[in-house]
Amino acid sequence: MEKILEVKQIEKYYGNKGNITKAIDNISFTVESGEFVGIMGASGSGKTTLLNCISTIDRVTAGNIYINNQDITKLKGNKLNQFRREELGFIFQDFNLLDTLTCYENIALALTIQKVNPKEIKKRVEEIADKLGIKEILKKYPYQISGGQKQRIASSRAIITNPKLVLADEPTGALDSKSARQLLENFEYLNKTLGATILMVTHDAFTASYASRILFIKDGKIFNELKRGSNTRKEFFSKIIEVVTLLGGELNDVI
């Protein structure tokens, strides 16, 4: 299997001299092509910082991150922007859809930024909309549709550019359980059928149980790793709960 993401001994400090917070403390792991990896941790554990560093929104203090064999910690300015728009796809907790644009336009915008030919834009948007079952709502504005639909639009936008890696930050955080389930089934479809590599940050065990592998983070360090293997989703879910109980502390109260 091809290595898509390699994180090598990264550290991230916040604050100044005399008052340093270690948000990430020497983390290393790899994600291979076609994997669906979940990162779990309580709030303050450093999971969002980790995602921000991988997504090039934030910079590491030390260590290297390779995406598709390219060291993104060395990228700067426009190269970084170009890398971000060509290699990565994002899905956020609060959808981050532009409220002035229709759903169609929201998805298309990811392509126009890459200067894709208008004819091709139409074809690709319709294709992805078909696959995720959002064809009927393309002409609507974000405020006219439900949260689950919004997140599916956001997912379409994230993968329409065929990114090497899709990064999802608490994608179910703002959804009710039914919509969450629907979205996660969509993720499974993206991962299994379309072959998208997904890295998802969450604190919710149910959401995490859809992943094929889970990294647990506590106090900026990797605390445990869990693989789904041949387990069913339900079995995997109870394993996750076990680890969460082991982790103790704050993560307990999120179950």
Add this chain to the structure above:
Amino acid sequence: MMSFKLAFKSMKKNMKDYVIYFLTLVLGVAIFYIFNSMDSQQAMMKMSESKQQIMDLMTQVLGGVSVFISFVLGFLIVYANNFLIKRRKKEFGLYMLLGMGKGKISKILLLETLLVGIFSLAIGLVIGIFASQLMSILVSKMFEADMSNYQFIFSQDALIKTLVYFAIIYLCVMVINVFATSKYKLIDLITAKNKNEKIKIKSPIISVIIFILSIGILGSAYYLAITKITQADILPIFLAIGLGCIGTFLFFYSLSGFMLKIIQTRKKIYQKDLNMFVLRQIDSKINTTVFSMSVICVLLFLTICIFSSAMSINNTLTTQLKTYTPIDATFNKRVNIAEGEKKPYTGTYSKQEAENAKISIKDSLQQAGIDVNQDFSEAITTYVYTTDTLKQIDSFKPIEAKIKKDYSAVDLTSKEPIMKLSEYNKIAPLYGNEPLTLKDNEFVVICNYDEIKNLRNEALQKGLTIEINGKTYVPKKLECQNAFYSISAQPMEAGTYILPDDALPEEGKTLEYLHVNYQGTTPQEKAKIEQKIANLSDRNGAANEITLSNLSAYTRTSIYDASKGLAATVTFIGLYLGIVFLISSSAILALKELSESSDNKERYKILRKIGADEKMINKALFKQIGIFYLIPLSLAVVHSIFGIKVCSIILAMFGKQDLVTSIAITAGFIVLIYGAYFLATYYGSKAIIKEE
């Protein structure tokens, strides 16, 4: 103390949003002071009495305009303040959540307004006082006054006036603020930020229909403006302006929907870079600011018309002066008066006046103490004749129906002035007129007042002949000759017939003219004689000086002074109104745009997250703000094309307008102020949306 601290801190914190508002206030105060301090400027300038009178008049007019200006500025300040207060709902919500009463919040707001008011007044006044020194240079230049004894000027009156006017405005703002806070509900304040501005979606078809309708209304307003407004009848102007306002509102109401629809069909443009986002941004913005957009457009339109008209009056007044005052003075006097004859307006001539009319101008002047031989290097007498057989109605016979319809208010029974060919030729070199020769049945009409000249030309071309004492005369040329025989500030000759000498009996003499040049080579020598003539006018009304009755004197100096004064007055009013209108509209646009930028911060963040780079984002921002600024300006420019046309019709009495120069100056002026606000908005927005 606590309230003061909060007020001061929040003012400092909001500086980013406030900066343009604050600068506009400062500018408003400074301008208000400068234009009201005019009266103190003349203290240091040496100038003639007539100039001083004109300057007094000008300061009075400017004072009147200031009242109007204070309303405009008041409106601007109240509007901008309301707008900024609305944006701070969340902050007030937090205060209230922490247990602060509404009274206390009002107090903070009061203090804030007070602080902003005091600072803007103080800084504005300091700038105003220094800038008014520069202004005095402009004033002295326009009045051609001697400013050799320069002194630092400070106008207490203007200071007090500025303080009082702005104090009233700020007081209004305070009352409105207190009133507004008393109506706030905590739940609204807390959720204020979360509420997305409602996106009104208009059906594209309705947009297109309204757009076409608005174009139709604007078109008919333009049509009215250029075809129905004449100097004699300017009433359609109100209808045109009313239609224009409605059309403008509908235009902006439907513009974005229409524009979006059009551009969406052009996929190459619409789906390029961030164009989709830019257009949607503009669309939502125009939809929520239809009213302000219309107001801004109308203000810009007024600015362009007022400013360019003022500039062109100034230009024409000053450039025409030289051409139309070729000699030092022209006198005229009624002759041949019968006792009991009706005066032109009211009353009848007395016996004494009839007697008086027998004395020639030269003799009258001699009696009044002006030595005609010593004081004048040149003094030529000519006469204007009239006859009952040649009235105005006879001149327009071929186009009588049209005249009666279009100029129904004009009295056409007055007699036409006539000059003898030999006398005309005698003074032709003095005025730079072309000498004429006539066969004994020919006539020429001289005229240089455009509107009437056109009518006379039309009559001539349609076969006008005249009959005097039974003899028929035919025109030598089918158009009027450009000529005049009395000095004036601008072309004023409405039409005089030149006929062969023997055509006119002596008893037809109506007016005597005396065309003179003063003796002397230096300005001082000439000024002395001018002073003597100026003294005549003071004595004219006195009963014992009846020899001077019905004698009029037009001197080059008095015409110069009056014209320069008028030109200066018009220019200053134009500048004053123009600047205030322009900064008001620019400030509203800038405030809207900047506050949107803070709201849009999230949107730009999203763009960054999905991979748009800074260059793309800056370009999108520039396009968005640029289009937002250009839209009202473009429509205002289109309006102005017709507006200026109407202005030049109304202002035709000032002579031919030099539009190119004045429009160029106006354009420069707008680019400077509007452009500065645009750039400030762009860089301000860029700083706001920049990632921390």
